Amino acid sequence: MALDISPTVHPESADLVASVFDAVDGVLAACPRSLYLQRSRQKEHAPELWDAIVAADLLAIGIPEERGGAGGGLTGCVAVMESLSRVGIPPLQYSLTTFSREAILRYGTEQQITDHVLTTMTGERRFCLGVTEPDAGTNSFAARTTATRSSSGGYRISGQKVYISAADESDHILLLARTAGPGEPVGRRQGFGVFVVDLSLPGIELRRLDVEWHAPEYQFEVFFDDVEVPAEALIGEEGLGFDHMLSVLNQERVVVAAWALGLGEYALQKAVDYAKTRAPFGRPIGSFQGVQHPLALAKAEMEAARQVMYSAAAEYDSGRDAGAKANMAKLLGARAALAAVDAAIQTHGGSAFVYETDVVTLWPMIRVLQIAPINNESVLNYLGERLLGLPRS
Numbered sequence: 001m002a003l004d005i006s007p008t009v010h011p012e013s014a015d016l017v018a019s020v021f022d023a024v025d026g027v028l029a030a031c032p033r034s035l036y037l038q039r040s041r042q043k044e045h046a047p048e049l050w051d052a053i054v055a056a057d058l059l060a061i062g063i064p065e066e067r068g069g070a071g072g073g074l075t076g077c078v079a080v081m082e083s084l085s086r087v088g089i090p091p092l093q094y095s096l097t098t099f100s101r102e103a104i105l106r107y108g109t110e111q112q113i114t115d116h117v118l119t120t121m122t123g124e125r126r127f128c129l130g131v132t133e134p135d136a137g138t139n140s141f142a143a144r145t146t147a148t149r150s151s152s153g154g155y156r157i158s159g160q161k162v163y164i165s166a167a168d169e170s171d172h173i174l175l176l177a178r179t180a181g182p183g184e185p186v187g188r189r190q191g192f193g194v195f196v197v198d199l200s201l202p203g204i205e206l207r208r209l210d211v212e213w214h215a216p217e218y219q220f221e222v223f224f225d226d227v228e229v230p231a232e233a234l235i236g237e238e239g240l241g242f243d244h245m246l247s248v249l250n251q252e253r254v255v256v257a258a259w260a261l262g263l264g265e266y267a268l269q270k271a272v273d274y275a276k277t278r279a280p281f282g283r284p285i286g287s288f289q290g291v292q293h294p295l296a297l298a299k300a301e302m303e304a305a306r307q308v309m310y311s312a313a314a315e316y317d318s319g320r321d322a323g324a325k326a327n328m329a330k331l332l333g334a335r336a337a338l339a340a341v342d343a344a345i346q347t348h349g350g351s352a353f354v355y356e357t358d359v360v361t362l363w364p365m366i367r368v369l370q371i372a373p374i375n376n377e378s379v380l381n382y383l384g385e386r387l388l389g390l391p392r393s
């Protein structure tokens with residue numbers, strides 16, 4: 001499929017985005033969509049995807065040049081996600097690793113950056129992200145996993161996280177845990193810490209969930225039973241972990257927009273190809289405006305969302321508060337892509353539901369992206385309250 005670089009990409013990012021898109025051919029050759037799907041159907045991993053991303057040096061993007069990375073910031077990471085998603089191979093572990101290491105780049109010590117960030121460039125270090133808990137769900141303020149000071153100066157962690165993607169393929173988890181003891185007088189956002197935890201430590205157990213979403217990465221419940229971690233596992237300041245994590249989550253929202261929009265483009269291209277040839281009435285169904293218009297509308301809405309996405313990335317890279325645009329990008333990208341996948345299913349008729357056609361296979365993932373990593377309603381809450389100044393519900 002042609003990887004056109006839309007002229008609507010932010011002008012100053014166009015060269016960067018184009019060079020990332022060029023690198024995608026090698027990754028696609030190593031892990032085509034057919035392999036990605038086959039592995040997910042067999043409940044296996046696709047190590048070819050991660051290895052090819054490492055080989056193409058795509059993990060160096062987003063790490064500053066002065067630290068030996070390739071620079072490019074969030075804009076570069078968004079381009080990686082969008083370009084791979086457009087060819088049907090959205091790399092979840094890539095996205096988890098890039099936003100986990102962002103928290104360490106921002107708040108970690110030099111030693112933590114050397115140990116946990118620079119090592120991601122060679123693929124040696126891979127992260128999963130541990131925020132969601134069974135009872136707290138969207139309300140992360142209610143998280144109950146605790147990290148209490150131990151007599152040796154480190155922390156002891158106990159609790160449970162859920163839906164943790166790629167926990168079995170990651171060596172470390174970036175974990176949000178409560179550091180303030182019960183009854184301590186702290187504000188809603190205070191009393192948390194962000195920890196880098198080695199997943200091979202004693203006391204950690206993973207249980208795989210059977211999640212239907214057609215990807216070769218899987219979700220896990222992760223249990224922490226009095227896990228001892230050293231003091232250096234804490235990233236940034238004890239008590240401010242929630243704020244540290246929020247700055248990473250803004251990046252996550254923009255990368256997730258790229259993931260959704262890439263998948264939407266993949267679906268749209270399939271629909272257009274099909275509509276040009278399928279002709280039950282003697283001429284292509286693509287000539288019927290009832291078929292054409294939803295596809296044209298999806299294209300227009302995805303391009304609009306893409307503008308907001310690259311604008312959010314540019315704002316983030318310039319050091320400004322990108323909260324509002326990052327949230328808008330996630331919301332608009334997820335919704336526009338959902339409409340594109342839905343239109344692709346309708347265009348394909350019955351054939352959409354044949355596994356090999358690979359159209360209905362896009363539906364669970366694009367549906368998940370309306371809920372995870374943040375549901376669209378919570379994005380609207382944010383925009384209503386922060387942007388419009390409306391009262392909290």
Ligand SMILES: Cc1cc2nc3c(=O)[nH]c(=O)nc-3n(C[C@H](O)[C@H](O)[C@H](O)COP(=O)(O)OP(=O)(O)OC[C@H]3O[C@@H](n4cnc5c(N)ncnc54)[C@H](O)[C@@H]3O)c2cc1C
Pocket residue numbers: 128129130131132136137138139162163164165166211213219368371372373374375377378381
């Ligand atoms: C495939 C997959 C991968 C995931 N990977 C990870 C991961 O790697 N790490 C991680 O930490 N988590 C991960 N998650 C968890 C994901 O972030 C949560 O599912 C999501 O945050 C929603 O939490 P919940 O499922 O508990 O829904 P709930 O909090 O129970 O919410 C249910 C529904 O209620 C509505 N709702 C909730 N809150 C509000 C509100 N304030 N206002 C209006 N409506 C609201 C929404 O429609 C929402 O979908 C993953 C989930 C899935 C499905």
